[in-house]
Amino acid sequence: MATLTGVQKQYILHWGEMGTRWGINRTVAQIHALLYLSSRALPAEEIAETLSVARSNVSTSIRELETWGIVRAVHVLGDRREHYESMKDVWEMFRLVVEQRKRREIDPTREMLRRSLEELDPKEPGAEFTRERIAAMAGFFDAVTELHDQMKALPTGTVRKLLRMGAKVKRVKAI
Amino acid sequence: MATLTGVQKQYILHWGEMGTRWGINRTVAQIHALLYLSSRALPAEEIAETLSVARSNVSTSIRELETWGIVRAVHVLGDRREHYESMKDVWEMFRLVVEQRKRREIDPTREMLRRSLEELDPKEPGAEFTRERIAAMAGFFDAVTELHDQMKALPTGTVRKLLRMGAKVKRVKAI
DNA sequence: CTATAATTTCAGTTAAGACAGAATATACTG
DNA sequence: CAGTATATTCTGTCTTAACTGAAATTATAG
Structure with a gap:
């Protein structure tokens, strides 16, 4: 030992x-x-x-x-x-964990939100309000998923580079 | 009720x-x-x-x-x-939570890693190996912090835009 | 200032999750 | 194929964190 x-x-x-x-x-x-x-x-x-x-x-x-x-x-x-x-590669380890937690937790949440929007009865009191709220949350989770997929597609260093560039937002927008 | x-x-x-x-x-x-x-x-x-x-x-x-x-x-x-x-703004809510969890959990971890590197006795068996490993982890947490700070500095939509651009890595590199 | 409503704190209880050890199963060796 | 080493599963115990209800505190209204 x-x-x-x-x-x-x-x-x-x-x-x-x-x-x-x-x-x-x-x-x-x-x-x-x-x-x-x-x-x-x-x-x-x-x-x-x-x-x-x-x-x-x-x-x-x-x-x-x-x-x-x-x-x-x-x-x-x-x-x-x-x-x-x-595993020795720290980035790869975290990537694996993030990817799987997304699958186990984020994805089912999106699924629940989607289902909620379907099941919402417009005749219920306050249905419109509930719909708005849930749609906002669903939009957030969709965006997070999009972000995750885009980051996944890029080589590690690139993400950081891109963000660093972002500091000069004006210039980037002009591209 | x-x-x-x-x-x-x-x-x-x-x-x-x-x-x-x-x-x-x-x-x-x-x-x-x-x-x-x-x-x-x-x-x-x-x-x-x-x-x-x-x-x-x-x-x-x-x-x-x-x-x-x-x-x-x-x-x-x-x-x-x-x-x-x-609060109603979903992005803002998550931003607040992320920022505070970083402060409560990520920052102390970086602190611990930094301290470990200081306290490492080079005469201990395998000290060099331990140093490498801890340094790798510390590097990761530093990068995450950098990422976090950069994202925080940008308007929400910009982050997504930048990443979308990242799909065309070659072009971006050329800038 | 007193009475009452609302909130917070605290000590004890309950429930959930982590863990140990025994029992079982699997794999290897000669 | 028998015997042994290793790994896994399962059940009950223990620990920790969550929760409750009562008591104490704070705030408000008259």
């Missing part, structure tokens, strides 16, 4: 807290942090010991991280256990 | 669920949804009855929404109770 340095502990604990604030299980986040900081793939056993959590907890959490696509199992010669390692 | 239509119920319940997935208290989210859909400001009492939650729970939740700056108390002539209403 790898003993953690102070800095590593600090990072892992902070990451765990961050996770809980964004709806991600603390252990899941901590395991990710540990693997991210690890220079070699770790077997479940070792993860459990290092973080002082149950082996079964690690199993579930790893599976969660695997479905996100940011952790994968690798094999080490002469060891039949699975060893787990984290 | 206003009875809710089916569409309103659907919206409020969904919004509550969304909240929990993003680390926002279910009741807080539901109250926001109710106020967002309401054509008039509502007193705490009525909110409590409509959503079937305790009056005190409403009090706490409203205060939370007030600190976000997306709900405010207004007064109705001839009624000494406070009535609460939600």
Whole structure:
């Protein structure tokens, strides 16, 4: 079992807290942090010991991280256990998470809003008002989706470049 | 007490669920949804009855929404109770929330990463590796902050326009 | 200033989610 | 194919956060 340095502990604990604030299980986040900081793939056993959590907890959490696509199992010669390692590319990791949270949360919300607009009975009291409000929210989510798709289509650096250019809005508009 | 239509119920319940997935208290989210859909400001009492939650729970939740700056108390002539209403501008609401979550969560994380890099003892085993990893993460958070600041500085529509332009990356680069 | 309405705070309870450990299943080795 | 190592699933326990109701505080009206 790898003993953690102070800095590593600090990072892992902070990451765990961050996770809980964004709806991600603390252990899941901590395991990710540990693997991210690890220079070699770790077997479940070792993860459990290092973080002082149950082996079964690690199993579930790893599976969660695997479905996100940011952790994968690798094999080490002469060891039949699975060893787990984290993706190294930070941008790519966040891109994956954002894309999937969009699919799991944004998309169903748009769906709900669309359905609401359909189901709205114009005879209900205040229907017109309700429609306006829901349509405004739907418009926002549509725009976010559009934004997401456009960003996805661009190479990472380009987005930043474009925004930097945006500071000179007048010029850009003139193009 | 206003009875809710089916569409309103659907919206409020969904919004509550969304909240929990993003680390926002279910009741807080539901109250926001109710106020967002309401054509008039509502007193705490009525909110409590409509959503079937305790009056005190409403009090706490409203205060939370007030600190976000997306709900405010207004007064109705001839009624000494406070009535609460939600901001109407969807973009502005999300902008406020994003800005504050950045301050509460992203900024402290950057701080932690910076501190970690300072505290790293080069003599520790694997210090160089740890430094690389943390620096990569710090770079990401710096970039996100830069992105956030740049977007904040631009009028809403411009961001979308810029990204749409980005589809023609070559041309943009040539500018 | 007193009475009453409204709001907030606080202590205790409840509910949801996280977690551990046992039981089960799967995969590997000789 | 038997035995063993590893991984997963499941059930109950525990922790944490949400919520309630009562008590305390604050504000308003007469």
